[in-house]
Amino acid sequence: MNESTSKYENVSEVANLKSGHKMVFHQLKMNKMAMIGLLIIISLAFIAIFAPFIAPHDPVEQNLEKRLLSPSREYPMGTDELGRCLMSRIIYGARVSLLVGVITVGIITVIGVTLGLISGYFGGIMDEIIMRFVDVMLAFPGIILALVIAGALGPGLFNVMLALAMVGWTGLARVVRSSVLSVKEKEFVESARALGCTDLYVMTRHILPNVMTPVIVLATLDMAFIILAAAGMSFLGLGAQPPIPEWGAMLNSGRAFMRTAPHLTTFPGLAIMITVLAFNFLGDGLRDALDPRQQQELKE
16 A cells, blocks of 8 residues: 555656756746746857857968958958967857856756755854855855866866866855755655665765756856856966867957958957857746746646
């Protein structure tokens, strides 16, 4: 009898999960700006993956005889100060920016979720140590602290990712801790403890899935911030180094030719703006779609 009841409960749980996913996707489809953002992100990912087949020229090949050319049929976005195809460099720059964003946000998510779970679940002295450290980190402007760390480590994309990850996990940790404090008082968590489940099992199996909603939203919004911050640090000379095609570094190299060749800054600037807007649109749409109040309204 118990086994039969357990099976029915599992089937019901799966059905509810599928129903919830359908409602979230339906709500997301209703948000036009979110779908535009998702379409742009998918397009950028496709461009980044298939850059060698899409780019019309080698992004690092120099031809000084064709330097600072205006957009044309051969060079749709013109050429830079070294005669390199700007369109090819922007296409390969999408690969660099998305890679930096995904890796950095992945590190931020792992650190923030882990520390937030530990702090919220165990409480006491563990909570005090982690949260006071978070307060100290938040006392400094994040981007300024990242610049200091990157400057100390030296220029390079890896150091930029490390610096941004070291300062970017604090907000996520606080949000996860707040959610854990609420979820750990639920009856299903108390039941799992009464059955003798280990703390690790309770945290990963029962608490973590129930605090993932804000994590998904924040991770999407963090992608926009990380891509923008990485471009800014590359613009200052701390990120990607020549000849790596990176949008922020391209802005830096093109600012000396803003009057004679404005396309050198216009196209990389547009690429950064469109990418950041796309992730912000998607993040806002996910926030609305994953809102429990919205899902309850759809059920009714």
